[in-house]
Amino acid sequence: MDKPVLRADARRNRAKVLAAAEEAFALDGLAVPLDEIARLAGVGAGTVYRHFPSKEALFQAVVLERLEQFAREARELLTAEDPGEAFFDFFKRVVKQASLNRALCDALAETTGLGFKASAGTDFRSALQALLTRAQAAGVVREDIDGEDLRALIAGCLAAERYSRPDRHLVRILIDGLRTLDSTCTLRNKK
DSSP, X not given: XXXXXXXXXXXXXXXXXXXXXXXXXXXXXXXXXXXXXXXXXXXXXXXXXXXOSSHHHHHHHHHHHHHHHHHXXXXXXXXXXXXXXXXXXXXXXXXXXXXXXXXXXXXXXXXXXXXXXXXXXXXXXXXXXXXXXXXXXXXXXXXTOOHHHHHHHXXXXXXXXXXXXXXXXXXXXHHHTTBOHHHHHHHHHHO
16 A cells, blocks of 8 residues: 655655654653654644654654665665675674664664564665675675674674773674684784
């Protein structure tokens, strides 16, 4: 069934609500009240409820929009000249951006149960898997890692980012563990 086409003012209000919610959820996760999101968006609470029947629905919409963006970015990197660099740079970027956004961090770590249940989550996992497969074919990522391992490693990296001191390099250590022995030696020789 096709979604009804929204009027221009309704589309603008929905976009304002999503932008305000992204900002609020990034700071406070699901703890932020919907009334606060409405205030930040400059709309009434009724407008928020017309577009999103619950706070969880709004949260999921915000997270899914970001996951769709990650999936697009990953697909664009599938033609990068250096598959290893594309994979590792993307992996680090996802961890860094998610660590700064509590809502995304929670979704990627699946603490909310919302993050990977929709098609955007599937698209993100597929695109990440394709980057991984390409980097493995180039011989720079260990062969014994799969997409499910990556999901768990992202959650682990997010925990390391969230709970370690800023001057620590735990994420780099985790990422180095993904590299093949040959690529790790090559990386050390370049330093």
